[in-house]
Amino acid sequence: xxxxxxxxxxxxxxxxxxxxxxxxxxxxxxxxxxxxxxxxxxxxxxxxxxxxxxxxxxxxxxxxxxxxxxxxxxxxxxxxxxxxxxxxxxxxxxxxxxxxxxxxxxxxxxxxxxxxxxxxxxxxxxxxxxxxxxxxxxxxxxxxxxxxxxxxxxxxxxxxxxxxxxxxxxxxxxxxxxxxxxxxxxxxxxxxxxxxxxxxxxxxxxxxxxxxxxxxxxxxxxxxxxxxxxxxxxxxxxxxxxxxxxxxxxxxxxxxxxxxxxxxxxxxxxxxxxxxxxxxxxxxxxxxxxxx
Numbered sequence: 001x002x003x004x005x006x007x008x009x010x011x012x013x014x015x016x017x018x019x020x021x022x023x024x025x026x027x028x029x030x031x032x033x034x035x036x037x038x039x040x041x042x043x044x045x046x047x048x049x050x051x052x053x054x055x056x057x058x059x060x061x062x063x064x065x066x067x068x069x070x071x072x073x074x075x076x077x078x079x080x081x082x083x084x085x086x087x088x089x090x091x092x093x094x095x096x097x098x099x100x101x102x103x104x105x106x107x108x109x110x111x112x113x114x115x116x117x118x119x120x121x122x123x124x125x126x127x128x129x130x131x132x133x134x135x136x137x138x139x140x141x142x143x144x145x146x147x148x149x150x151x152x153x154x155x156x157x158x159x160x161x162x163x164x165x166x167x168x169x170x171x172x173x174x175x176x177x178x179x180x181x182x183x184x185x186x187x188x189x190x191x192x193x194x195x196x197x198x199x200x201x202x203x204x205x206x207x208x209x210x211x212x213x214x215x216x217x218x219x220x221x222x223x224x225x226x227x228x229x230x231x232x233x234x235x236x237x238x239x240x241x242x243x244x245x246x247x248x249x250x251x252x253x254x255x256x257x258x259x260x261x262x263x264x265x266x267x268x269x270x271x272x273x274x275x276x277x278x279x280x281x282x283x284x285x286x287x288x289x290x291x292x
Contacts, residue, residue: 032177036170040185043167046119047272048148048185049108049264051101052201053132053192053223054094063088063095097193097224098135103257104190104223105139105147108264113145115273120146122187122268127151127178128160128169132192137163150178179204187272188219188264193227209250210243219267221260222253 018024058066067088105124112122124140126133128149140147141163149164151171160169172178183205191202202222208214222228234251237243254260 029174029177032172032174033180036181039167039170043146043165044119045123045146045148045168045185046117046121047123047187048125049112049122049188049190049268050125050182050186050201051105051132051136051190051192052127052194052198053097053101053136054194054198055127055129055131055133056091056195057094057098057131057135057193058091059098059135060092060095063091067092094193097227098132100223100257101132101135101190101192102139102142104260105136106143107139107257107261109140109143109145109147111261111265113143122272123148123168125150125182125186126164127197128164129158130161132194134161134163136190137161141165150181152178183208183214183218186218187216187268188221190221190223190260190264191228192223193231199231206247206250210247217267217271219264219271220251221263222251223255223260225253225255228253 012018013027019027069088071085071088108122109124112120115121123146124136125148126136128137128151133149137147137149138161146165146168147163148168149160149170151158151160151169152175153171153173160171170181172181179201182201186205189202189205191198202220205214205218205220209218209220222232234243234248238245238248252263254263
């Protein structure tokens, strides 16, 4: 009786059922660290400026078009018609932040591409989706710079916007790994009006800065006083003793692309272009190896 010849077993790293199982989770997490790191090195990205803001805000042209459609639509009820018109009018008002994010990203990139360095400095980075993210990627693209999109795989469809540099278009499964890459290379954070996700990213960076868990200075720029003065009241937290008065120095608020650009240019020059002596460990080891 002849012995049956067994087929070769798959290599562990080619075993898809294992890689997609709970036991393979650690490998998937490591992949979302190692693959972006390799790509950033290959694309010669030294550091970034991260833009956050609502995915729902549209350009001026699109919001005006939608307002006209709302005016022309025959809604089945007066209440629904009023609701659609109210949302369309709000979208027209919020469209100014889309245009401002586009302009600020353009000014920042126009300046950063002229910095003499072997690697790309202060590359505009977003969550890769629509709204403010699209606007920032668009502005950087128009200025002739590379621009990064760190997208996330969600139950509902979210496509990367078309202005991300193709080689720097990322898709993450794990929110915490995506957040890691937002913070890892960031030298500044720009917070445009937004919702829960925007607040989540803002307070995560503020908490890291407050607790001195950042090995580098990350200026946090809040854009749009009219919006944020109604949403955030940090003075209330100070009055209650929940945060220190000194914590107000962690953020700066501006109200125009030009004002925002001047703040970013001065801060990035001061803290990251030789304006101040660098502290030991300011850049993490993997990136330090490739600095000019």
